[in-house]
Amino acid sequence: MQATDRLAAARRRALALALRTDGLDYGRIAATADPEGDGPLFATAAAARRAVARAMREAADDPATERRLQALRLDRALVGAWTKAQAGDGPAIDRILAIEARRSRLLALDMPEAPAADDGAALREAAAEVGRRLQRLAALLAAPPAADRAAEDQSGSEPCGRCAATLPAEASA
Secondary structure (H helix, E strand, O other), X not given: OOHHHHHHHHHHHHHHHHHHHOOOOHHHHHHOEOOOOOOXXXXXXXXXXXXXXXXXXXXXXXXXXXXXXXXXXXHHHHHHXXXXXXXXXXXXXXXXXXXXXXXXXXXXXXXXXXXXXXXOHHHHHHHHHHHHHHHHHHHHHHOOOHHXXXXXXXXXXXXXXXXXXXXXXXXXX
């Protein structure tokens, strides 16, 4: 294939991709008149489909390119529905909301903002609370077992307020 033929084929692929982006089906893309030729752009709808697929592969080497292409399509669809929505057409308004929701997801506009810088106050407070709970647990573990407390009760000694709350009702009476 000569350089001029490759250039003409690349130009037709780019035009086919632009037409597909505008929403034309492959049959209409194939039947579109070649602006630099004297016939249709492609012989068949299948040839138009292959040209669009190749143009997409060439254009979409990275996800950012594909994202821009989809955003462009959504913008064009939005323009088409906008005039109807301004006239109060309910379905057009719903379509605009759907397009905007898809565009927002595509461009990550709905992502939460980065959290504010944390000075560590929350972490220090949580560590202090854990420390307090560990001290209470250590104090409970250091207390004499319930059998020892019952023996102290029978010997006439008074349990402390903390231990009295944990003794059964008949032992504390």
